[in-house]
Every structure is written in structure tokens, then in C-alpha cells.
Amino acid sequence: MNNTEIINEMPHAQRERLAFIDFCLQFFGHITRNDLVSRFQTGLAACTRDFAAYRELASTNLVLDHSTKQYYRTASFVPLFKYQPDIILQSLSRGFGNGISHSTQPSEQCFDAVQLIHPDSSIIAALMRGIHNQALCEVGYVSVSSGESVRQFIPHALINNGHRWHVRGYDCKNQGFRDFVCTRFTHITTTDEEILPHQLAAADVQFNQIINLVIVPHPSIANPLAIEMDFAMQDGKKVMTTRAALAAYILRQWQVDCSEGHRIRGQGCQLALENIDVLQRIENPTLAPGYSI
Numbered sequence: 083m084n085n086t087e088i089i090n091e092m093p094h095a096q097r098e099r100l101a102f103i104d105f106c107l108q109f110f111g112h113i114t115r116n117d118l119v120s121r122f123q124t125g126l127a128a129c130t131r132d133f134a135a136y137r138e139l140a141s142t143n144l145v146l147d148h149s150t151k152q153y154y155r156t157a158s159f160v161p162l163f164k165y166q167p168d169i170i171l172q173s174l175s176r177g178f179g180n181g182i183s184h185s186t187q188p189s190e191q192c193f194d195a196v197q198l199i200h201p202d203s204s205i206i207a208a209l210m211r212g213i214h215n216q217a218l219c220e221v222g223y224v225s226v227s228s229g230e231s232v233r234q235f236i237p238h239a240l241i242n243n244g245h246r247w248h249v250r251g252y253d254c255k256n257q258g259f260r261d262f263v264c265t266r267f268t269h270i271t272t273t274d275e276e277i278l279p280h281q282l283a284a285a286d287v288q289f290n291q292i293i294n295l296v297i298v299p300h301p302s303i304a305n306p307l308a309i310e311m312d313f314a315m316q317d318g319k320k321v322m323t324t325r326a327a328l329a330a331y332i333l334r335q336w337q338v339d340c341s342e343g344h345r346i347r348g349q350g351c352q353l354a355l356e357n358i359d360v361l362q363r364i365e366n367p368t369l370a371p372g373y374s375i
Contacts, residue, residue, distance in 0.1 A: 085139050085162060092135075099124070099132045100139075104162045107144055107155040109174070109210040114152050136162075155211075167200030171247060174210065174240065199246055201264035208270035209249050212237045216282065218254075218275045222268035230268065231255075234275075238283035240264070241328065244335030250289060250327065252281040259286045261327075288327040288365050295322040295329060296356040297336070301344050309352050319356060329360070330369035341372030 089097055099122055106113035115129040124132075133153065137144070140162055144153040212219045212235075219237065224230045237251035247264040279285060297313070297320045299306035306318070313320050324332060333340055339351040340358060351371060361367040 088139065089162065095122075096132065096135070098122075099129075100136050101163050103132065103136050103153075104140075104143075105165070105173075107153070107159060108161050108207045109170070110214040111155045111211040112152045113144075165203055167203050167206060168198070170203055170206050171200065171240070171242070174206075175242070198242065199265055201247060201267070205264060205267050205270060206240075208272070209237050209240065209264065209267075212270070212272050213239065213249075213251075215272070216277055217272040218277055218281075220271045220273055222270075223262060224266045224268065234273075235262070236277060236281050238286065239289065241331070243328075243331035250286070252286075254281075259288065259327075286327070289325055291326040291363065292323060293326050293329060293360055293363055294357070295324065295332065295338075295360060296320075297322060297338055297353050298356045300339055300346075300352050300354045302347055303352060313353070326364045329364045330366045333370040337371055339372050340367075340370040341374065344372075346372050 083091070089100065092100070099118060102118065102121055103113055106117060115126055115133065118124065118129040118132060119126060140160065142156060142158045143160065143162070145156055146153050208219070211217065216238075217236070219235050220232060221235050222230060222232050223235075234254035235251055236254075237249045239250045241248045241250055241261065248261040249264055250259060250261050252258070253260040253262075283289065297315075298318060299309035299315075303309055309315070310318060322332065332338075333355065336353055337349075337351050339346040339354040340361060342358065344354040349371075355361075355370070361370060361373060367373045
């Protein structure tokens, strides 16, 4: 039997534990027996058997460092399980979920009209390893303005902006924190180069600054109560607390009128930003509908 057939013959619980080992190696680069114990509340002896079973199936995927008692992903790693990109990103954003090794079946009664374009799973995995291990990465990236180039980048967060997945991190070329579109990476290789304090997530001022967006029904709406109900507003407004680096994405996705005097009419804006002065505290306010310098 091949590996897929062997895995399918295993009990469901063991398949999920092996999927967890496989997932951690691919997306974080390492795993310990204690990680497995913590996740599945099993004994160390059972975990040892799971790692032995995994090694029988993919002996070249991992190597044990006896000094740290961690299993590390090897350069020749080939995943045992196939993961759909949307499941990967959903699981990474919500925590590793039971059943990640299985595909989701679309509902015949419930439909999601908005579908993001997902990056390749190998790109997601490389970015997550860079984030998890605080590693400097050498990446190939295709920009709309300058085409393809190779640059050094230290990723620290994946972001769903409502339209596509971005990764935020320190761009060595521009010497600052930037957002990059995940689908535009051609390759990502982690390096062992030293990371400086000003390149780490803790130094990303916009990402760490918390702001409030006070959102109200657009003044052009004849019956604002309907909008208040749509967005679960209290006393006619909704206060959203978010990171400054994400604020413009929210305003754009929700089509919040951010113009002075809320002048946008008939363009789908049912919401307005009450505290427009907050736009002075975010780095990319031009993304907000109606914003003008």
C-alpha cells in the first residue's frame, strides 16, 4: 500500500495526530512530543508511537535534535497530507482545528459569495515558518510598479484584508514595515542571518498602535435604524477597536464614507466614519473611501 492508503486505514484519532505533526513541521518548522500531548491530551508513550508511525511513512521529513528534544523539518520535507489553502489560513487564524486533514464539503443551502484568491500552500508554509521562527527571508516578489525583484523580508503577520491575503513585515529594501500581497511571491527561502530589534514585530508602530473607528449610518440613509440593525450598533454607532495598520482595510471593505462632510452619494456607502481625525494616525488613509489630503 502507498502512504495515502496506509493513512486511510488508521483510526481517525491517529490520523489527526499525524496530520498535526505534519502541519507543525510544514508551517512552523518544528514540533515536540509535548506539543502533541498538549494538543490531544495523550500520554508521552502514545506520542512516541505516533512519531514512530510518522517516521515510517516519511523518514526524511523530520530530524530529532536530542539537545532540544525537538523534531525539525528537513529541507527534503514533502507533506503527507494535502491542505486546501482556505482551510490552512482559516486554521492558522483561529488555531489548529480538528479535521484540518480533511476537505470541507460545500453546502447546498448556504453560500459564501465572497471568495478570496488564496496563495499557494507552499508560500503560506514558508511565510508561517518565517513568522514563527522570526527569520529573515530571501523572497522573489512581483510588484505592479517595478516588476519582479529579489529582496530581504522579515514577516510577522498574515492579514486578510477582505479582498486578498497580505503578509506584513520589515522590508529591508525600504527599511520599514510594509504589507505584501501573498499571491505575488515567486519563492521564499529562510536564512540564518541575524535579525535586529528594529526589524521585529515589536518595533512595528502602526501594527502595535490600537485605535477606535466610530462608525455611524451614512447621513444620506432615510431609515438609519435598518443600518443600525445590520451592524449591531449601540446608540446609533459602532465602535471598532483595531490595529492602525488594519484600519484602512476595514474602512475600504465596509465602504465607510471617510470624506469631510460625508459627501459620497449613491456609490454603495451606507456607513460613515464619525471620528475622521483618526485617519491622521494611520499610514495608508488613501485606501479609505472619500479620503482626501
